[in-house]
Amino acid sequence: MSLAIALPILAILICLAAGLILFTPEVRANLLIWRGHERKARYLLETLLEQNPEKLGLYVKLARIYYLENRRDKKAIKAFELILRLRIPFEWRDELYKIIAKHYIIEGRKDSEAIRIIEKAVDKELKRLASFA
Numbered sequence: 001m002s003l004a005i006a007l008p009i010l011a012i013l014i015c016l017a018a019g020l021i022l023f024t025p026e027v028r029a030n031l032l033i034w035r036g037h038e039r040k041a042r043y044l045l046e047t048l049l050e051q052n053p054e055k056l057g058l059y060v061k062l063a064r065i066y067y068l069e070n071r072r073d074k075k076a077i078k079a080f081e082l083i084l085r086l087r088i089p090f091e092w093r094d095e096l097y098k099i100i101a102k103h104y105i106i107e108g109r110k111d112s113e114a115i116r117i118i119e120k121a122v123d124k125e126l127k128r129l130a131s132f133a
Contacts, residue, residue, distance in 0.1 A: 029061065038065045046075065060088060067092055077103055084117065094128075097121040 025048050032041035045062045049055065059079050066076035080096045082088070090096065101121035104114040 026058070033061065033065070038068065041065060042069075056082075056086065056088060059083060060090060063090065063096075067095070072099065072103070085113075094124045097124055 025044055029041045029044045029048070032038070032044065042062065042065045045058055045065070049058050049062065052058070059082050063076070063079040063083050066079055077100065080100055083090050084093070084096055084100060097117060098121050101118040104118060107114075
């Protein structure tokens with residue numbers, strides 16, 4: 001009798017899990033990243049952020065994909081800037097400072113935020129070079 005009850009319950013749980021994966025875009029993006037399909041995940045995350053720009057966790061996932069793809073376009077720079085500006089934990093934060101500082105220098109930005117980022121990138125580079133001495 002217990003097997004007759006357990007099997008339908010198990011089937012319902014499997015259907016619910018499959019439904020979450022298939023119909024929840026954020027979970028689907030995580031699954032795609034986990035399986036190594038970063039390009040598909042990137043498209044999905046970009047769409048999600050257009051609809052929900054307040055979800056900061058999505059920026060981290062998207063910035064990680066942009067960084068690994070070595071992208072420096074407008075979308076990547078925006079994600080990198082947001083992570084630095086809001087001080088969101090990110091594993092390659094020092095490299096982001098370099099990327100954004102280089103972008104600001106090329107653009108010729110001279111505002112206080114650009115100067116702060118450039119100074120921070122220079123400080124981090126000096127510390128890195130001093131560690132070799």
